[in-house]
Amino acid sequence: MKVYISADIEGITGIVHDDQTFGTSNEYALGRKLMTNDVNSAIEGALKAGADEIYVKDAHGNGRNILLNELKKEAFLIAGWDIMSSMVQGIDETFDALILIGYHSKIGTENGILAHTMTGCIKQLSINNNPIGEPELSALTAGYYNVPTVFIAGDQTAVKELSAFINDIPHVITKYGMGINTGKLIHPDLTKEAISEGVSKALSNLSKFKPFKISPPLNMSLKLSLPKMADLISLVPNVKRVDIDEVSYLADDVLSMLKMFRVMLGLAWSLR
């Protein structure tokens, strides 16, 4: 069994503030450790279920948060970012399952700890009029390669949002958000056990999961934090301007949608 684990940081056990997600402080040093711990619990669960090939993607910030020397040696780590990298960089048909660890809810979610979508340039991302966030985007990418998403660990809002698209997805709530920078936390010893058990159980029942797909055409629309970002992006062929701060693109398949999304993100970022 070949398993892909995609890890973000904002939904990790104990994290409530950006001071814990980047920078040079001791708080960030602890954040990296907590992230590595949650990922290790998922690896443990995958091993228990019989996984013999495990890849972990460090999918936060610069992609260099997970502590390699503290990561379980049975997993490969995909670290760093490149222009075409996604939060599931390198996933393909050879994988049996996708596990999401430390994921957070989308921009604007009430009580979502550090809720956002990709970069600060995005006010809303929708597909066929349904707003989505990072968990759905990763699940959709995996689904393109027929890989089912079988588990998520994050705060209660991230779990709720993905559950609206993937019914009954096995999950662990790592903490309960009460605002963007506040929440009720759970001790790492407890989430460690829950994640390991949850991942193991999900991977032991692989046959009951289906890949997450949205049937084409896919109308992706993006609301941007500044109207000038929409000015620039609307110059790209086949991109429609739908509002002062919003553009849209009609894609025939997930892969071309994802490619256009990267282009849009890059153009928006250049004007931030």
Ligand SMILES: [Zn+2]
């Ligand atoms: Zn994120």
